[in-house]
Amino acid sequence: MRELFTQYMEACEDVYACGDIVRFPLPLVGSTASIGHWQIAHSHGRIAALSMLGKKVKFNSVPFFWTQMYGKSIRYCGFALNWDEIVYEGTPEDGKFAAFFIKDNKVMAACTLGSDPVASVIAELMYSNQLPPADQIK
Helix, strand or coil: CCEECCCCCEEECCEECCCCCEEEEECCCCEEECCCCHHHHHHHHHHHHHHHCCCCCCCCCCCEEEEEECCEEEEEEECCCCCCEEEEEEEHHHCEEEEEEEECCEEEEEEEECCCCHHHHHHHHHHCCCCCCHHHHC
């Protein structure tokens, strides 16, 4: 099991860690998470370093990753371990879509294929807490 760290990437006094080995508070979902990709590890490293220097800055980021294969770009933002429904704009069969993972009328994550920059825009709206409720997106 992964160790739970504070929002400052601190396990206990003067013990810090970051990246995919830690479970940490994720404000976006109001619970803890363990996410193994470089964007989060990079953010963790910055927070841990600042904490070691006595500058307490809370971790607050929207998970975001992407990949490109066979000429197709897939992007994902947010964090959804479970959801009530997935709402599509476009269709996966057409090779161009945005999928919104919804839980309790809140968009928890979005996944896009061939729909740049939708995931980036959604991530920015999540970060600034300006993403409308799911029923307004449908």
